[in-house]
Amino acid sequence: GAVVSQHPSWVICKSGTSVKIECRSLDFQATTMFWYRQFPKQSLMLMATSNEGSKATYEQGVEKDKFLINHASLTLSTLTVTSAHPEDSSFYICSAPGQGQVIGNQPQHFGDGTRLSIL
Amino acid sequence: GENVEQHPSTLSVQEGDSAVIKCTYSDSASNYFPWYKQELGKRPQLIIDIRSNVGEKKDQRIAVTLNKTAKHFSLHITETQPEDSAVYFCAAADSGTYKYIFGTGTRLKVLA
Numbered sequence: 634g635a636v637v638s639q640h641p642s643w644v645i646c647k648s649g650t651s652v653k654i655e656c657r658s659l660d661f662q663a664t665t666m667f668w669y670r671q672f673p674k675q676s677l678m679l680m681a682t683s684n685e686g687s688k689a690t691y692e693q694g695v696e697k698d699k700f701l702i703n704h705a706s707l708t709l710s711t712l713t714v715t716s717a718h719p720e721d722s723s724f725y726i727c728s729a730p731g732q733g734q735v736i737g738n739q740p741q742h743f744g745d746g747t748r749l750s751i752l
Numbered sequence: 753g754e755n756v757e758q759h760p761s762t763l764s765v766q767e768g769d770s771a772v773i774k775c776t777y778s779d780s781a782s783n784y785f786p787w788y789k790q791e792l793g794k795r796p797q798l799i800i801d802i803r804s805n806v807g808e809k810k811d812q813r814i815a816v817t818l819n820k821t822a823k824h825f826s827l828h829i830t831e832t833q834p835e836d837s838a839v840y841f842c843a844a845a846d847s848g849t850y851k852y853i854f855g856t857g858t859r860l861k862v863l864a
Contacts, residue, residue, distance in 0.1 A: 665850055667851070675857070676841060676855065677796065677841065679852065679854075682851065693753075724793075728852075740798045741850070743795040745795050746794070746795055748793070
């Protein structure tokens with residue numbers, strides 16, 4: 634089945650550091666990927682839609698300059714948390730709709746998530 | 753935009769009993785409704801989904817019902833087992849954008 638790989642799985646870094654998270658579709662092409670943030674005991678909140686070859690679409694309230702998204706190939710999207718602060722500590726998860734499925738009506742495949750801790 | 757509400761936030765049942773989780777959505781354009789199970793610190797795992805042209809779908813102990821008119825859908829788990837304990841999320845998806853909007857989650861505890 635379709636597999637989405639996310640790396641790294643855990644990051645601990647100092648305040649002010651920029652952190653890059655990678656999301657790869659391993660056995661299919663993904664022109665669209667999604668980035669979610671999940672705080673402890675809360676739901677998955679959609680941050681942005683990553684579009685291959687074009688600018689990402691951000692959800693209301695998400696800072697574009699804070700969370701940089703690049704989708705340079707059909708199998709890789711990256712999320713960079715710039716100048717991270719303790720309030721950015723969270724679980725970040727990416728997903729991608731599987732290839733070859735009916736548009737708008739299919740399961741998405743999630744990465745394993747990245748736990749980001751900013752000291 | 754789409755808004756998904758989910759109830760209850762926590763649910764405790766005895767092993768063998770049934771569990772029901774309910775969700776409502778606001779956007780009539782949403783036409784795909786997946787349910788995910790998430791264990792602590794792990795990725796959400798799809799357990800069942802339903803499309804808007806279907807009213808009910810069943811997979812062994814798990815079933816989902818959809819009422820498009822009322823804009824609500826429900827997850828039913830029968831003969832619950834301790835390994836069913838997890839957080840369950842419903843979601844509604846827009847047909848054109850693939851976007852999922854998740855419900856707030858239900859923490860299910862199955863007591864042995």
